[in-house]
Every structure is written in structure tokens, then in C-alpha cells.
Amino acid sequence: MADIAIPCHSLSRILKKSPVDVSEQISEAIAPQLKGLALISSMNGFVNLKAHPEWLANKTMDLLDDKMIGVKKDEPRRIVVDYSAPNVAKEMHVGHLRSTVIGDAIVRMLIFKGHEVIRENHIGDWGTPFGMLIEHLIDLGEDSFTTKKGISDFDQFYKEARVKFDQNDVFAERARSRVVLLQGEDSDT
Known part of the structure; x- marks a missing residue:
């Protein structure tokens, strides 16, 4: 059984070739370059790969030792993230949390990448x-x-x-x- 199955059906339509032919071409092209992955097969329009357990364990341990978990820091910038903005003239409901949660997640990712983030949680307006x-x-x-x-x-x-x-x-x-x-x-x- 494969750890990764890459479908080639959409690409086959673009290239006007059968999915089987496309998966075989991709398999031939990537086989010599695989590091830590073994090509199991190209079957029924899928490229099927399996991770070598030792390689996967080493990569996982490397990530655990890296406080940035493999994420590269960006050139720091000042970024304003404006989120939430419920209409405070109306009753709030659980749907208003969506924008707040998404906005907060974006802010945390930007901070993690090294940016200075200004959180603008705009609660309604005087309109x-x-x-x-x-x-x-x-x-x-x-x-x-x-x-x-x-x-x-x-x-x-x-x-x-x-x-x-x-x-x-x-x-x-x-x-x-x-x-x-x-x-x-x-x-x-």
C-alpha cells in the first residue's frame, strides 16, 4: 500500500494523454531523484510512493529538534490584519466567531514567520x-x-x-x- 498516491487524471486531460501514460512518464522522470521515498508503482493513472521508515523517522526527529519546524523566517515587515467586524447593532451568533478565529490564526502565523503584526479587531462601526x-x-x-x-x-x-x-x-x-x-x-x- 502506498503512503502517497498522486492522481494524474486532471493533468492527463491537459496533456491530452491517458492517465496511465502520464503516471508512467512522471514515474520515470522522478524515480532517479527520489530521496527517502520509494516508487512502488504507476498504476491506473496514479503515481504511488512509499516513505522509507528510517528516512521518515529521521525527518520527523529533525523537525522536533527545530523550534521553527522547518519554516523559514521572512524579512520582517509590519503588517496590519483587520478581522472580525461584527455588526454590534445586531445580536451576535456563533457565525461571528469564524472571522475572529481565522484572523487570529493568520496573525499567529505571521508572527511565527517573524513579522510585526498590528491586530485590528474592528467591532462594528458608527454607520x-x-x-x-x-x-x-x-x-x-x-x-x-x-x-x-x-x-x-x-x-x-x-x-x-x-x-x-x-x-x-x-x-x-x-x-x-x-x-x-x-x-x-x-x-x-
Whole structure:
């Protein structure tokens, strides 16, 4: 049984040859250059290789002794990685973790490669959703929030504001104007 089986079917379509012919040509070309691998066969359009156990053990031990596990350091650069960015005007869910986990993994790999990384975990913005929320609150009045509210209540509040924004041009313009005031650090906003 092979440790590595390399399919040649896609390449055979490009070369307009049978997968068997392509796998045989590749096998003949690489056989003299294999180090630590033995060519078992070229069969049914696959190049089949097997690792020599001693060679594999030595390579594994070399990696264990190398704190960089064979990864070469890059010329250090300063890199900004912007990730996450959930809309904080809406209820969060588990799907928001995906971008955060991927972004953090990218940052860790870049640091491992020797780069200076600036993490920018942008949590939402002060855009239209906040203008909508503020204007909806103004329309309802301060007394509308006399009892303690949970996240699901806030999510419903956002949905109501969104419907108003989509259906009422006057409300939409007020929400956009409120965003300008908010971004300008208006004290009443």
C-alpha cells in the first residue's frame, strides 16, 4: 500500500494523454531523484510512493529538534490584519466567531514567520445602523425603555428600526443625518 498516491487524471486531460501514460512518464522522470521515498508503482493513472521508515523517522526527529519546524523566517515587515467586524447593532451568533478565529490564526502565523503584526479587531462601526437605532429611540421616547431589556429585545428593536428605514424616506434621511452628527461627536447624540 502506498503512503502517497498522486492522481494524474486532471493533468492527463491537459496533456491530452491517458492517465496511465502520464503516471508512467512522471514515474520515470522522478524515480532517479527520489530521496527517502520509494516508487512502488504507476498504476491506473496514479503515481504511488512509499516513505522509507528510517528516512521518515529521521525527518520527523529533525523537525522536533527545530523550534521553527522547518519554516523559514521572512524579512520582517509590519503588517496590519483587520478581522472580525461584527455588526454590534445586531445580536451576535456563533457565525461571528469564524472571522475572529481565522484572523487570529493568520496573525499567529505571521508572527511565527517573524513579522510585526498590528491586530485590528474592528467591532462594528458608527454607520447607518446606529443612526437608525438612535432615531427610532427618539421616535419611541425615553419612556419606552423603562424596564431592563435583554439582547433579544435589542435585536427586535433593531429590526423595527430597519423596517422603518426601508419604508420611510424621511426616517431614513434623519438616520443618515444622525450618523453624521454621531461621527462629528455631537454632544446631544
